[in-house]
Amino acid sequence: MKHLLSAADLTHEDALRILDTAGQMAATQAREIKKLPTLRGRTVVNLFFEDSTRTRISFETAAKRLSADVINFSAKGSSVSKGESLKDTALTLQAMGADAVVIRHQASGAPHTLAASGWTHGAVVNAGDGTHQHPTQALLDAYTLRRHLVGERGSVDASGRDLHGLHVAVVGDVLHSRVARSNVQLLHTLGARVTLVAPPTLVPVGVEAWPCDVSYRLDDVIVDGKPDAIMMLRVQRERMSSTGGGFFPSPLEYSRGYGLDARRMASLPEHAIVLHPGPMNRGLEISADAADSDRAVIVEQVANGVAVRMAVLYLLLAGEQPTTNRSAE
Amino acid sequence: MTTYLLRDVSPLGEARTDILLADGVVAAIGSALEAPQDAVEIDGRGLVALPGLVDLHTHLREPGREDAETIASGTRAAALGGFTAVHAMANTTPTQDTAGVVEQVWHLGRRAGWVDVFPVGAVTVGLGGERLAELGAMAESEARVRVFSDDGKCVHDPVVMRRALEYVKAFDGVIAQHAQEPRLTEGSQMHEGVVSAELGLAGWPAVAEEAIVARDVLLAEHVGSRLHVCHLSTAGSVEIVRWAKSRGIDVTAEVTPHHLILTDELARGYDPLFKVNPPLRTQRDVEAVREGLADGTIDIVATDHAPHPREDKDCEWAAAAFGMTGLETALSVVQETMVDTGRMTWADVARVLSSAPARIGRVDGHGRPLAVGEPANLTLVDPAARRVVRPEAQASKSVNSPFGGRELPGRVVATFLRGRATVLDGAPCDGGSADAR
Numbered sequence: 001m002k003h004l005l006s007a008a009d010l011t012h013e014d015a016l017r018i019l020d021t022a023g024q025m026a027a028t029q030a031r032e033i034k035k036l037p038t039l040r041g042r043t044v045v046n047l048f049f050e051d052s053t054r055t056r057i058s059f060e061t062a063a064k065r066l067s068a069d070v071i072n073f074s075a076k077g078s079s080v081s082k083g084e085s086l087k088d089t090a091l092t093l094q095a096m097g098a099d100a101v102v103i104r105h106q107a108s109g110a111p112h113t114l115a116a117s118g119w120t121h122g123a124v125v126n127a128g129d130g131t132h133q134h135p136t137q138a139l140l141d142a143y144t145l146r147r148h149l150v151g152e153r154g155s156v157d158a159s160g161r162d163l164h165g166l167h168v169a170v171v172g173d174v175l176h177s178r179v180a181r182s183n184v185q186l187l188h189t190l191g192a193r194v195t196l197v198a199p200p201t202l203v204p205v206g207v208e209a210w211p212c213d214v215s216y217r218l219d220d221v222i223v224d225g226k227p228d229a230i231m232m233l234r235v236q237r238e239r240m241s242s243t244g245g246g247f248f249p250s251p252l253e254y255s256r257g258y259g260l261d262a263r264r265m266a267s268l269p270e271h272a273i274v275l276h277p278g279p280m281n282r283g284l285e286i287s288a289d290a291a292d293s294d295r296a297v298i299v300e301q302v303a304n305g306v307a308v309r310m311a312v313l314y315l316l317l318a319g320e321q322p323t324t325n326r327s328a329e
Numbered sequence: 330m331t332t333y334l335l336r337d338v339s340p341l342g343e344a345r346t347d348i349l350l351a352d353g354v355v356a357a358i359g360s361a362l363e364a365p366q367d368a369v370e371i372d373g374r375g376l377v378a379l380p381g382l383v384d385l386h387t388h389l390r391e392p393g394r395e396d397a398e399t400i401a402s403g404t405r406a407a408a409l410g411g412f413t414a415v416h417a418m419a420n421t422t423p424t425q426d427t428a429g430v431v432e433q434v435w436h437l438g439r440r441a442g443w444v445d446v447f448p449v450g451a452v453t454v455g456l457g458g459e460r461l462a463e464l465g466a467m468a469e470s471e472a473r474v475r476v477f478s479d480d481g482k483c484v485h486d487p488v489v490m491r492r493a494l495e496y497v498k499a500f501d502g503v504i505a506q507h508a509q510e511p512r513l514t515e516g517s518q519m520h521e522g523v524v525s526a527e528l529g530l531a532g533w534p535a536v537a538e539e540a541i542v543a544r545d546v547l548l549a550e551h552v553g554s555r556l557h558v559c560h561l562s563t564a565g566s567v568e569i570v571r572w573a574k575s576r577g578i579d580v581t582a583e584v585t586p587h588h589l590i591l592t593d594e595l596a597r598g599y600d601p602l603f604k605v606n607p608p609l610r611t612q613r614d615v616e617a618v619r620e621g622l623a624d625g626t627i628d629i630v631a632t633d634h635a636p637h638p639r640e641d642k643d644c645e646w647a648a649a650a651f652g653m654t655g656l657e658t659a660l661s662v663v664q665e666t667m668v669d670t671g672r673m674t675w676a677d678v679a680r681v682l683s684s685a686p687a688r689i690g691r692v693d694g695h696g697r698p699l700a701v702g703e704p705a706n707l708t709l710v711d712p713a714a715r716r717v718v719r720p721e722a723q724a725s726k727s728v729n730s731p732f733g734g735r736e737l738p739g740r741v742v743a744t745f746l747r748g749r750a751t752v753l754d755g756a757p758c759d760g761g762s763a764d765a766r
Contacts, residue, residue, distance in 0.1 A: 086648075105645065131530075
């Protein structure tokens, strides 16, 4: 594995190796001294063209716990806002000797472009690109699902096991969601069954080629499908306005049809857990009752995110030779 | 002026004969013609002679974007592609929406001398879609504009489209529509379907083209005008045009070389070389446009040659410009997809790349039969040659060809504009433009 660009690129074996490594990383995080020397002397650049404090902090924490040097490059207040291109930014970072570039970009495919271009010799990690992919989010979701639903509850002993037999409902704005795309592919690879639930306007044309089921009725999926986990996607309020695309008539109607509230929580199987990639719109796609219930694992997802990102950086960088500063050659 | 004797060429791929070009016209056709004194003989064995190609849809970028292409560089590329005439699209800066600008383009084309340049006039002022440009003034200018288009943008307002269709009847003009419903394609990046869903790129649905094509053929029927559909790209559009023609509606349609051969699957690598408008469609659409071209539903192949500077393609997909070059590969793509597959003859190629576009554009002296007394506009092609496309080696100022590294059949060996060689042995005759000045 040279880069992590898309959940679709991960084989069953790759995915399990990352999850198992994440389990080992998580175990080290229970120690008093959390820092490992593994990536000492390596440089990880967080290249964020789009605001995302959570994801950036998660990657930064992961890199620092592995003793890597971290450079945060955010588009705001940088030369990018003055019109510098992705290419020039990448060449600059390359000249500074980045071993890995963690990129968040509003354009779908920007990490692919970066990885294929030769502008950087480092490993490229996709930290979310447009409405395309967010593979580390899917990995941390899979890790969280496995911890809770596979083997002994709450233990890390699920190591080596996949998600075979689980049913996961992913609810919300699938059309604009890189989280949904990544999860459909990864959870399928790991043997889970996925049902996407959304109003028809928020399901992409072409979804029929995806390895999942699609439903427009959340209540039917909860009652008939008995999902082991339900993953709520963020829905932007702007999507209802005509300039935002007019995808649904009102936030209230959306909540009635697709929001997770106390009533729907009660209909879920008792063991079912609730996930959300954050940030949440309380009162829109998820009520406070659901978000704060003891079956919600939303805060734990954040912690697992660090372990999973440590695993990804470790697997991409450990054993690789540090990149030389090629501009000096 | 040099006299050329083309020995043993195959006109339209048919029986070998000699063709004599003298004083700007086809002076004689027959076997074993006697060479006049000073005549340059060209060994035409294995070469197909076609009437000089006519492109109804070229972006030459001048005035305004001379960093991407100039009239001189674009028309030189055209000559190398076998063309003797091109229609220069109106989306320049300033827009070709006045007699002054179209005359400037026409003069620059004459000065360059590689091909005849026929400027396309904008339908609306500044391509704004609101107010008709002075179509009559452009028609009566030295440039004699007959084709009007807001290409790059759709004349989406039905009333403006209706008025334009009606108005150009006065001078036998045609409205060439870029069929793209704007609301259905806001922010669109590629064909909407299985691939866009996976790649997370905003979709450009087929219906956004088909809805406009359907509306426009009905408008053309209602007001009895002539409509041309630019770069038709979907199976549904082929069906609509077929239906319209069966009703006797005066509509013509074009397909680009790239829509005859490439599909949306190529977007998977996020390489903006494959970003084009209308977008690359599915294999089913490719099959439908080939079928439509073969059965005459689609009248012509036009390049939509759209050069862009390197920086506009050397970036992330969403930030990249739409468009690809095509003048120097068009004939090869048509050979590969239509001739080598047995769907069309070379006579059909002459129709879709020369006589039909000349007729639609109401261009005199081009797209004529290869017959004695006709203007000596023709091109010689070696259909047995194969070549690997190297965009850097092309004459276009831009390198955004989607065919780089791909092997294509056919090679343009020579091109003649009114008896003067613009291309010989596959190389441009750079001194040749002098006598046009």
